[in-house]
Amino acid sequence: MTGHGWFAGVDAADPSAAGDAVREGSADAPADWPREAVDAGVAPDEAAYYELLREATLAGTRAAVRERERADDQQLIHAVRAMSDLAETANELAERGTEWAGSVFDDVRGGVDGARDVATRDPATPSEERAVSLCRRAADLADERDDIADYVERQGPAVAPNLSALAGPVLAARLIALAGGLGALAKKPSGTLQVLGAEDALFAHLRGHAPSPKHGVIYTHEYVRGTHPEHRGSAARALAGKLTIAARVDHYSGERRPELDEELDERIERIRARDTE
Amino acid sequence: MTGHGWFAGVDAADPSAAGDAVREGSADAPADWPREAVDAGVAPDEAAYYELLREATLAGTRAAVRERERADDQQLIHAVRAMSDLAETANELAERGTEWAGSVFDDVRGGVDGARDVATRDPATPSEERAVSLCRRAADLADERDDIADYVERQGPAVAPNLSALAGPVLAARLIALAGGLGALAKKPSGTLQVLGAEDALFAHLRGHAPSPKHGVIYTHEYVRGTHPEHRGSAARALAGKLTIAARVDHYSGERRPELDEELDERIERIRARDTE
């Protein structure tokens, strides 16, 4: 805490620096800041001070809002991690439940679909009741996963509009989660983003056991998976490049830039148009 | 398939052997078995034949019923395995859910209890909604585990009355599951039952890495856990011995023998009464 006003030691005329001072500063007590500012030569008069103050509070508060809303990237991270857990536990319980159900019912298929089917049956004995109930729990978990996926679809574009547009909200959220946050993702070089989620393969490569991985989780993107294997490396590189730019725009400005989508589309089109040997 | 009656090649006067012949035999077509039996000297007349037949069908069908009902041990196995899965997945999702909830609510505790608490909260935002819902799923899984535990408490005594009385139905079911069935458990020596569930420690011992384990899953029994460490090995041995007898009685006769309980109680009392040095 200090006895200084927000304008002390900063270029009050630079809204970005002044805004940071407004956001991050503090004082034990208020003072007659307009007079002090004029006395200190920050502004020629109080009217001019208030103009500077206005620019500083607008800039600082806008940045603060953006940052606070960006804390939503942490919510997305919780969401995609929960999705993975739910997919895994739904499968595990569906296997257990359908195995049990198969011992008391005819025609039981495995997996979550099988569990959903069992969940509709009418149990006649305590064993059947428990097997049906267990399958229902497995189906519930799969539903929960889907509900969270819907949440990610809705929230992703607010948190990272460009990344979500280019990667789809779920893949965007996965990348953010793998990096640990949108800010952390924005600071990663494109080559790192390209192999996020392929850490095991990367370590194997670094230990000399394996070729360098060409893609991590971005493999799930149609522009990688749907490209001829021969050009898949190029496609992954191009996609990672644009996603890195999208993450940076999302982090530093938050503005939506539709031209990024077009640039990516064109780039992939050119790659796919290359002759395959 | 044969053209022989149930009495062919067995001592028709031995109800146990004759019963097996009734249960396990077959024929392409019926015949005038009473006359054939008399002709073959199985019985002096048809009335005597019917008496033999009656004893054979009663003995054979009683055994068959016991065996079919014993197939319920497989249901118990499904149940305890589901209980383990549910306990594990409930914990996993509770950790994930409370971690998420802790980012949007105050005073969130971890674990299933924490998840139960979060599940009662009123969500105000989509993120809160998902975190609360995820915690509710975790609580649901814990409830499902408890429901299955109730099922085991009710079914265990029907499947294995003596083992359930001595070990408690859940531990009884765990032992049956670890052995793969009541019949398999009944055939194991006491020393094997004693370390069921400690396979990892046992293998480590066999590889020379560790001392021989003194107990497996029976450690959860009050008679082991609640006995002074110095006498715990003796208690585990005594308990395993009685549980082995209980499993054999349950498998081969199905009769409840309350004297087993008393013998175990006395045995443990004597062990606990020994001086500890």
Next chain:
Amino acid sequence: MTLPDGVERRDFGDESALATRGEPAYGEPVVDGWRRWDAHRSKLGATLELGVDTGLAGGDSVLYLGAANGTTVSHVADFAGPTYAVEFAPRPVRDLLDVAEARTNLFPLLKDARKPETYAHVVESELDAIVQDVATRGQADVALANRQFLADDGRFVGAVKARSEDVTRDPGDVFEDVLDRLRDGYEVLATERLEPYHEDHLAVVATPK
């Protein structure tokens, strides 16, 4: 008179009812050693109550398919000769065993009536009657599969449950189909709907052809 020897109409205080003589089996009223045979609780009882000529005479050798916990077969064993009782579900057979313990001519078998080869080494041939009450799809097939146990002039006395074949179809249509299939091996002698004792059930009396 179409009642078998050993089955009589007796007075049970409030009303008269069919009855057989034997050890009580399931808490039924007993007067002078005669056990009330309630047509509401037994399809064969209802068949007799409705005056259908089953051809059962008393002292017959019988294969009873679908004996359940032994309610009806306990009465059958009271008036019949050797009585083979087949039931597939283990739990009711526990009760059936108790019923059989109290009788000398009742032979309980935990078997699947759709698989006669699993009890053909026990059940004798040339039987006087098959009584069938199986609540499973394919009731005519069960009757045909077990026809081999019957004497040429033996009787099949069955209760066909429409709902076991197809819950969605008209019971009358279902009965037609079952009878058609049954005629592959039997001549149908009589049929009778078992209302008001049992809804959507058809009593069938048939003989091998």
Next chain:
Amino acid sequence: MTLPDGVERRDFGDESALATRGEPAYGEPVVDGWRRWDAHRSKLGATLELGVDTGLAGGDSVLYLGAANGTTVSHVADFAGPTYAVEFAPRPVRDLLDVAEARTNLFPLLKDARKPETYAHVVESELDAIVQDVATRGQADVALANRQFLADDGRFVGAVKARSEDVTRDPGDVFEDVLDRLRDGYEVLATERLEPYHEDHLAVVATPK
């Protein structure tokens, strides 16, 4: 007359209502440059509508605590001097920023009104008024913590929401407790229940003591 300069009662067709002059901010009716200030949508509006003497004179320097999306503070900035608007939730501040963009004397701050040290380096001392509308427990504590910004003869004009303190207690009892606590640092000049405009809210005018 208790209305500040710059706040007038104007005719809006169907009825007359309070109004201020300024850039429209939230779709409110505007007649001749006068923006309708709906007492139903604003606790300060209701306070003025009910004739409470707030001590606000027009041209005052104001600290507004709990600015939300700027509905009320947009009117305050229309008639006041330098107006500091503090709000903690980021989403409404997006709208507040738009309101502030259209005004030269409105300074938006994404800050926690319970932590005045985080904006004491921005908000000037010796203010004419604090307007407070925070829906949080401890509303008196917020008022006391921010008292340092007020001139000795400055005014605290607050709307106390009973339900924010304790949903289970009687609002009258809650208001008593809040006023008691407020008197640790303020002299209460006037109170007024804001019904029918806002249920279970109490307008409070106070001055530092």
